Amino acid sequence: MSPRSHRSGPKPPSLVVNLVVLAALLGFLALTVGTAYINMGPANVVANVGIAVAKAILVLTFYMRLKSDSPLFRIVAVSGFAWLAVLIALSLADLLTRPA
């Protein structure tokens, strides 16, 4: 038997943490549906996407255990989103600066 088993790996988050995160996710869901019906102009997009980002961060941090696991995984996870941001930003830079 190996002296280092998975027991020495990251400890799982407690049941309470899991349930609180779920409650927060469902609360954010209600919030995003609710704000979608209020006319806030361009702020509607910001609210919808902002709430989605908050929900994704909750899932990544607690359910996918980026908080407690090796920092290396955090870097890899961020790299995917970072390249996506570059893709969208440069594409928009093209579209939005074209003469009408």
Added chain:
Amino acid sequence: MSTTPTAVQFDDAVQQREAATLGMWTFISTEILFFGVLFAAYTLCRTRFPEAFAEGSRHTDVLLGTAETAVLLISSCLVAVAVREVQLGGQRIATWLIAATAALGVCFLTMHGFEYVSEYHEGLVPAIRYTQSGPSAGQMEIFFCLYYFITGFHGLHVTIGVIVLLVMARRTHRGDFDQDYHTPLEMSALYWHLVDIVWIFVFPLIYLIGRSG
């Protein structure tokens, strides 16, 4: 104690688990970019045709969409608790939690199936049955093309996830996983959370735009 041996290329079980997890995160990053391309196309087209996208969004079923989101969020929590239970030695309850997660996945697919059927009857399926008319009908077709590509690929991922989870439920039931070895279950759970995260972004972008107008 687990009888699963550590593969020869690894020093110990911890290193083996870290290698597997790193591989899974690399895969997840590529998945983010796979769906990211579709989201980038969505962003560009919506910037170009905001009115048509808002009108297209108003044709989607926000009630079913909200229920689907809730189902996926709850299923993510269940599978996270299932991994925790296995780590603490509760294989029996974990088996049921994983099976319940798969059941919620099927529930999601069923609800989405109903959406597809009613959209077909409404004539909102580009190239197959598209009966919309009016000044923005053509631009709205772009919205529905993206809608079917994004939700279709997401549905494919949910289907794969359900199959993987059923295999994991069986293996957990069989006693393959315990406190010392549960990497396949952990990786499957990561995949399921990815499916959840994709939907977290799909939901507001497809269902919730143009609701207040």
